[in-house]
Amino acid sequence: MGGNSPCASCKLLRRRCTKDCIFAPFFPSDDPHKFAIVHKVFGASNVSKMLQELPVNQRADAVSSLVYEANARMRDPVYGCVGAISYLESQVSQLQMQLAVAQAEILCIQMQQQEPPSDSVSAHHHAQQILEGDDHGDHKSYHDLMHNNNLTAMMSFASPSNVAQEPLKRESLWT
Incomplete structure (x- = not known):
């Protein structure tokens, strides 16, 4: 994101959002809950590793799946x-x-x-x-x-x- 406001992940993690931030395209600053729930369930480091291992064209779908699974885990922590x-x-x-x-x-x-x-x-x-x-x-x-x-x-x-x-x-x- 550079000079603009940091993405939701960088804001939550209190770090500087760089131009090549892997989270910025998927976790915009106007939707902090989206990253917060994924971070709570999977952890920022794990999500970062998962996204880096995927081709760029599959990352948006992966983030959608992670958000869905994180929401499901919050509703039903066991299953x-x-x-x-x-x-x-x-x-x-x-x-x-x-x-x-x-x-x-x-x-x-x-x-x-x-x-x-x-x-x-x-x-x-x-x-x-x-x-x-x-x-x-x-x-x-x-x-x-x-x-x-x-x-x-x-x-x-x-x-x-x-x-x-x-x-x-x-x-x-x-x-």
Whole structure:
């Protein structure tokens, strides 16, 4: 920075900000909190070494990552970013399960609209008739009946009453 005001890191560390200061492009003086949190978590020396080892075109992304990780470490000192990632993975998993249940319900409703409902005992009896050759040609095939019964069994397993309807909680892989 030279003659202008020192960058946030030099101001915090109380040193003179030179023209070739490695922190100046990434930690402007008008955002001192950004460097303060990175310094608290990683230390100025470590951040300086990391930035010097990287090509110039990758340093801005590295600083963004360091700021993000430092903020995550301040919120969750044990797990940091990993805690946030596992929480989001848990949410994705729960939402995928809810989506599968909703899709199965839609399929069940569509099938119910296409044909009158039948109980599984009569469906199995009818399937037995088809296998024994007592079918008169005007009934569904054994495969269609078994598919319908499998869908019904799946729907009873994945019905909303069987799926936990608790609000999403913050969980971690290690707790």
